Amino acid sequence: MKVTVIGSGHLGAPHAAGMADIGHEVIGVDIDPAKVETLNAGRGWFHEPELDVLLARNIDTGRLRFTTDFAAAAAFGDVHFLAVGTPSGPDGAYDLTQVSAAIERLAPHLERPCLIVGKSTVTPGTAELIEAQARRLSPAGDGVQVAWNPEFLREGTAVADTLTPDRIVLGVATTEAEETLRLLYAPITSGHGCPLVVTDRITAEMVKATANAYLATRISFVNAVAEMCTVVGANVAELADAIGHDARIGHQYLHPGLGFGGGCLPKDLHAFTAQAERGGVAAAAEFLRGVNGVNLHMRTRAVALATAAVGGEVRGRRIALWGTAFKPGIDDVRDSPALDIAVRLHEAGARVTAYDPQGLAMSRRSAPQLSYATTATEAAIDAELIVVGTGWPEFGALDPHVVAERVTRRALLDTRGVISGRRWRAAGWSVYGLGYQS
Numbered sequence: 001m002k003v004t005v006i007g008s009g010h011l012g013a014p015h016a017a018g019m020a021d022i023g024h025e026v027i028g029v030d031i032d033p034a035k036v037e038t039l040n041a042g043r044g045w046f047h048e049p050e051l052d053v054l055l056a057r058n059i060d061t062g063r064l065r066f067t068t069d070f071a072a073a074a075a076f077g078d079v080h081f082l083a084v085g086t087p088s089g090p091d092g093a094y095d096l097t098q099v100s101a102a103i104e105r106l107a108p109h110l111e112r113p114c115l116i117v118g119k120s121t122v123t124p125g126t127a128e129l130i131e132a133q134a135r136r137l138s139p140a141g142d143g144v145q146v147a148w149n150p151e152f153l154r155e156g157t158a159v160a161d162t163l164t165p166d167r168i169v170l171g172v173a174t175t176e177a178e179e180t181l182r183l184l185y186a187p188i189t190s191g192h193g194c195p196l197v198v199t200d201r202i203t204a205e206m207v208k209a210t211a212n213a214y215l216a217t218r219i220s221f222v223n224a225v226a227e228m229c230t231v232v233g234a235n236v237a238e239l240a241d242a243i244g245h246d247a248r249i250g251h252q253y254l255h256p257g258l259g260f261g262g263g264c265l266p267k268d269l270h271a272f273t274a275q276a277e278r279g280g281v282a283a284a285a286e287f288l289r290g291v292n293g294v295n296l297h298m299r300t301r302a303v304a305l306a307t308a309a310v311g312g313e314v315r316g317r318r319i320a321l322w323g324t325a326f327k328p329g330i331d332d333v334r335d336s337p338a339l340d341i342a343v344r345l346h347e348a349g350a351r352v353t354a355y356d357p358q359g360l361a362m363s364r365r366s367a368p369q370l371s372y373a374t375t376a377t378e379a380a381i382d383a384e385l386i387v388v389g390t391g392w393p394e395f396g397a398l399d400p401h402v403v404a405e406r407v408t409r410r411a412l413l414d415t416r417g418v419i420s421g422r423r424w425r426a427a428g429w430s431v432y433g434l435g436y437q438s
């Protein structure tokens with residue numbers, strides 16, 4: 001099939017490359033010529049494991065290219081995926097400007113019947129709205145249909161999640177749209193037998209919001225319990241392992257720590273909360289606000305613990321931050337809990353030097369007020385406290401004796417549970433955490 005993917009970011013680039021990899025002819029579209037140039041050279045403009053290989057392989061076969069030319073994309077594709085950004089608006093609801101701008105650029109060039117397939121995460125009802133917008137702007141009129149096919153990929157495993165997803169959800173208004181999408185995804189559904197759930201468009205839009213809100217809820221739940229564990233002297237990591245063996249509960253998304261960040265979980269939770277509020281569903285809104293409240297509380301607790309660890313006053317104290325990305329394996333620092341606590345400590349007067357194995361360039365852009373180092377041990381020079389903010393495994397592998405030679409005080413706050421407390425304490429360190437003892 002001939003497919004376009006509008007928006008070539010963390011979702012769009014892996015999706016475009018993935019669609020080419022399963023045999024479709026694909027044009028990826030973006031408004032940013034620099035991103036398009038990088039992608040056409042077979043490289044992602046952000047760090048995503050395995051993406052460059054997938055891009056290069058499919059560009060080489062001629063099945064994949066990227067462009068800024070919407071007219072060329074419209075003339076080429078029978079299916080147009082929408083993968084543009086949907087950031088938080090001022091009241092927490094999605095700002096859908098990029099979605100409607102993409103339709104404005106694409107639709108006037110759609111001269112024959114085609115299917116637009118939304119993948120971005122949106123307010124329920126968006127599919128219907130943009131179908132009306134596209135039909136109004138397109139010479140093909142009612143020949144343009146819109147379906148919703150939410151995406152569940154995670155950064156860091158975007159390629160595997162695209163090629164071997166847990167499920168594919170199709171929100172469709174016609175059997176024609178359903179058949180087109182079944183055919184398009186056949187190499188994946190028949191290849192590794194992943195379930196395909198077909199529903200109406202508004203349910204598909206809700207499925208995505210609900211999935212992220214549930215993941216956020218699990219994380220906040222375990223973090224709330226972590227604080228209770230601190231009070232009674234229990235070990236939350238062992239507790240989470242024990243409850244996770246119950247098949248009804250499972251182990252995933254029960255890793256305690258600094259809480260969730262990133263470009264999606266926080267903003268999707270805000271949007272879901274705003275939607276509950278707008279719809280007058282007070283109990284749902286209150287519940288979701290609680291999930292967010294616990295998440296932000298973890299950051300406040302981490303700042304308080306760091307402050308206590310340096311004697312109650314951070315002004316003028318030198319603190320090393322290990323990890324700035326919102327999770328390990330990526331360079332994305334959007335709403336990163338680690339970077340957030342570093343900025344708060346800096347604003348309170350601390351001299352913070354941060355290091356991240358991948359996220360330095362993005363961090364420098366996002367938080368230029370901090371100092372940065374190119375290795376973990378360099379960041380630790382003269383530090384009175386090291387704060388582990390992102391759970392990169394390499395931090396767990398560092399030798400506490402070697403790090404001890406760099407610092408002025410052996411104190412470490414591990415907000416992600418990647419350091420062996422026993423090993424570091426044996427090397428003379430004071431080790432603090434958010435509820436787990438190792």
Ligand SMILES: NC(=O)C1=CN([C@@H]2O[C@H](COP(=O)(O)OP(=O)(O)OC[C@H]3O[C@@H](n4cnc5c(N)ncnc54)[C@H](O)[C@@H]3O)[C@@H](O)[C@H]2O)C=CC1
Pocket residue numbers: 006007008009010011012029030031032035083084085086098099101102105119120121122151152153154155263264
């Ligand atoms: N990042 C992720 O892991 C996932 C993201 N999503 C959803 O996917 C959507 C996109 O998110 P990301 O890829 O993370 O954002 P992103 O910011 O990485 O990518 C968005 C891309 O769209 C481009 N763009 C902006 N306006 C455009 C327009 N009018 N026409 C064409 N391109 C345009 C931007 O230049 C950028 O490259 C959001 O709704 C997000 O919630 C869903 C699942 C996973």
Ligand SMILES: O=C(O)[C@H]1O[C@H](OP(=O)(O)OP(=O)(O)OC[C@H]2O[C@@H](n3ccc(=O)[nH]c3=O)[C@H](O)[C@@H]2O)[C@H](O)[C@@H](O)[C@@H]1O
Pocket residue numbers: 121151152153154155156212215219252253254255256257258259260261262263264265326327328
């Ligand atoms: O809508 C999206 O964009 C995506 O959002 C998340 O994916 P992602 O943001 O890549 O990251 P996750 O791996 O889910 O982690 C999110 C945050 O939760 C934190 N987390 C995760 C799991 C856990 O047990 N504990 C925990 O604190 C991570 O450190 C990170 O800050 C969802 O997992 C994807 O299914 C979804 O497609």
